[in-house]
Amino acid sequence: MDSGSPYYVPAAVTVTAGGAIRWENPTPTHHTVTHDACFEDSGRCAFDSGAVEPGGAYTIPNLPPGRYPYQCRIHPIMRGMIIVTESPLLPSQT
Ligand SMILES: [Cu+2]
Numbered sequence: 129m130d131s132g133s134p135y136y137v138p139a140a141v142t143v144t145a146g147g148a149i150r151w152e153n154p155t156p157t158h159h160t161v162t163h164d165a166c167f168e169d170s171g172r173c174a175f176d177s178g179a180v181e182p183g184g185a186y187t188i189p190n191l192p193p194g195r196y197p198y199q200c201r202i203h204p205i206m207r208g209m210i211i212v213t214e215s216p217l218l219p220s221q222t
Contacts (some may be wrong), residue, residue, distance in 0.1 A: 136200075136208035143191075145212050150187040153180045160201040161186050161208075176201075 136151075143149055151161050158179040166173035177186035185195055193212045200206035 135206055140209040140211065141212040142213060143195050146190050148189050149191065149210060150185055150189055151180065153182060155181050158202060159206065161198055164197045164199060168188045178183055196204050
């Protein structure tokens with residue numbers, strides 16, 4: 129979450145399975161980090177922070193590999209993407 133614009137920063141992030149993912153909220157207003165599937169009745173809701181207070185943070189311990197588009201319940205124009213990969217990226221030169 130960025131302090132100056134109503135967007136998540138960075139908008140998209142790639143992490144390795146097993147790692148924690150942490151959001152900080154440096155803005156003066158509440159925000160949420162809500163997996164898009166939480167807006168469906170699919171039972172695939174992976175994470176929903178609830179309202180994160182100004183100066184607060186939200187951490188997901190880990191996620192299974194996959195792509196996780198997410199948004200803010202309070203500001204639907206705020207959207208981001210988490211990509212969780214199976215294993216650490218290999219060096220390009222081997
Ligand atoms: Cu928001």
